[in-house]
Amino acid sequence: MEITKICCIGAGYVGGPTMAVIAQKCPHIQVTVVDLNEQRIKDWNDPNTDNIPIYEPGLAEIVAEARGRNLFFSTEVEKAIDEAQIIFISVNTPTKTYGKGKGMAADLKYIELCARQIAKVAKQNKIVVEKSTLPVRTAEAIKSILDNTGNGVQFQILSNPEFLAEGTAVTDLLNPDRILIGGDTTPEGEIAINALVNVYANWVNRDKILTTNVWSSELSKLTANAFLAQRISSINAMSELCEKTGADVNEVAKAIGMDSRIGPKFLKASVGFGGSCFQKDILNLVYIAKTYGLNEVADYWEQVIIMNDHQKRRFSNKIVQTLYNTVADKKITFLGWAFKKDTNDTRESAAIYVADDLINEQAKISVYDPKVSRNKMLSDLDYLETRSVQENINSLTIFNDAYDACKDSHAIAVLTEWDEFTTYDWQKIYQSMHKPAFVFDGRNILDAKKLESIGFVYKGIGS
Ligand code: UDX
Ligand code: UDX
Numbered sequence: 001m002e003i004t005k006i007c008c009i010g011a012g013y014v015g016g017p018t019m020a021v022i023a024q025k026c027p028h029i030q031v032t033v034v035d036l037n038e039q040r041i042k043d044w045n046d047p048n049t050d051n052i053p054i055y056e057p058g059l060a061e062i063v064a065e066a067r068g069r070n071l072f073f074s075t076e077v078e079k080a081i082d083e084a085q086i087i088f089i090s091v092n093t094p095t096k097t098y099g100k101g102k103g104m105a106a107d108l109k110y111i112e113l114c115a116r117q118i119a120k121v122a123k124q125n126k127i128v129v130e131k132s133t134l135p136v137r138t139a140e141a142i143k144s145i146l147d148n149t150g151n152g153v154q155f156q157i158l159s160n161p162e163f164l165a166e167g168t169a170v171t172d173l174l175n176p177d178r179i180l181i182g183g184d185t186t187p188e189g190e191i192a193i194n195a196l197v198n199v200y201a202n203w204v205n206r207d208k209i210l211t212t213n214v215w216s217s218e219l220s221k222l223t224a225n226a227f228l229a230q231r232i233s234s235i236n237a238m239s240e241l242c243e244k245t246g247a248d249v250n251e252v253a254k255a256i257g258m259d260s261r262i263g264p265k266f267l268k269a270s271v272g273f274g275g276s277c278f279q280k281d282i283l284n285l286v287y288i289a290k291t292y293g294l295n296e297v298a299d300y301w302e303q304v305i306i307m308n309d310h311q312k313r314r315f316s317n318k319i320v321q322t323l324y325n326t327v328a329d330k331k332i333t334f335l336g337w338a339f340k341k342d343t344n345d346t347r348e349s350a351a352i353y354v355a356d357d358l359i360n361e362q363a364k365i366s367v368y369d370p371k372v373s374r375n376k377m378l379s380d381l382d383y384l385e386t387r388s389v390q391e392n393i394n395s396l397t398i399f400n401d402a403y404d405a406c407k408d409s410h411a412i413a414v415l416t417e418w419d420e421f422t423t424y425d426w427q428k429i430y431q432s433m434h435k436p437a438f439v440f441d442g443r444n445i446l447d448a449k450k451l452e453s454i455g456f457v458y459k460g461i462g463s
């Protein structure tokens, strides 16, 4: 089957960059990204590609190259579904906030809506690809919706999980470690798998394209994220022990990372992992395990989340304790709000929880982040529903300039590892602060010795 038209439902952090790269690498395929959110589509179509709604290094250039040629952003969901041979589903699957599985299970209402929409519109056979991270056996649910409300059309459901990390989405998409495609083991399933393999083969070496059954593919995504997050919680657990014993977690990480069985990556101790995937996927895994009565399996993975929550709380506690057990009315400056550098995404960012704790202690928080907007920060806090919207506005001040943000503060907390923080004039910052001037480096990116020689009291993670 020769693919010439692809549609993607959902123009978010996954759908947008993934489709942009497919369009760039496959000029012979027309790629249409649709979303219900009109503003989002308008932003993707902004004549100046620097204003597209998602910040990723290199993305604006790719969109500039492909948009209008074979990459289109539109709100005409039905038209795009009707025309496409392959439909990617990249809508959000947040953790449920209500009902059965509240706080754990994935909320599949957006996925189901997509499936029903596809079923309603499709007049020809289609390949439907799950791109969003989904609980195992979601493909089955999608298939049952499609088969029962469709128009006698044949659907093949593939699982093609996305492994890109935000901040490096473009390079991850251009040079993936692997592409995973799960599908039915029937002849029709194999034809569908091959059609998708051929799309990726336009730029990915075939020996990196892995094909499996649908459930292995779905479970591999959850497993990959659980293993990655587990490494962070493991090193963060050690960071607390290091602080008590006089060991240095950076030295420990280096020493263990040189064991080729362990490897050096994902061993950076931090204020805690964030992002839209890790917590959600592990909670999901825990929920699935419990559903099958596998309580030991569920408890084992839940511990990764418990450790992460502890690490965030431990950071805010350390700030309060160090500032003589009170931060009331003290200005504390956050450098960074995003959940990691090089993204404007803040979902589950540690900064939100640390700010919430400190505001409970009546601190005044000032924030500077190079890419996150004021409204985003405030809505992140409001979402926790700890206090009123007005109280959050009174407690959180957002600056466009890091030096202004730091002026007159009692302490600086580094929440995101943005490169620019290491290049600041720290002498100048020191002079503008109350003394003793404290720095809590939640990412271990600053030069401790240099800061101490200026006069700062420096506290990193795990040393
Ligand atoms: C271990 C450490 O590897 C070594 O660095 C340390 O100095 C001593 O402890 P050892 O116990 O001799 O070495 O063997 P190892 O290869 O680590 O295996 C330990 C156990 O884990 C074995 O029972 C092995 O069968 C099992 N294992 C190992 C698995 O079940 N799965 C694996 O993937 C690897
Ligand atoms: C993750 C997976 O890496 C990706 O494969 C999957 O598709 C989606 O989820 P992402 O959440 O975008 O990607 O970023 P990632 O680089 O994994 O970082 C997640 C969080 O862990 C960030 O808050 C980061 O700061 C933190 N982290 C990462 C650490 O604290 N220490 C580390 O060593 C690595």
Ligand code: ADP
Binding pocket: 009, 010, 011, 012, 013, 014, 015, 034, 035, 036, 037, 040, 077, 090, 091, 092, 093, 110, 113, 114, 132, 276
């Ligand atoms: P992710 O990180 O998984 O990409 P995002 O929240 O960034 O998640 O993006 C998901 C997008 O999917 C949102 O822009 C949302 O408006 C869109 N969306 C959700 N449901 C539908 C639907 N039924 N039809 C079209 N778009 C949808």
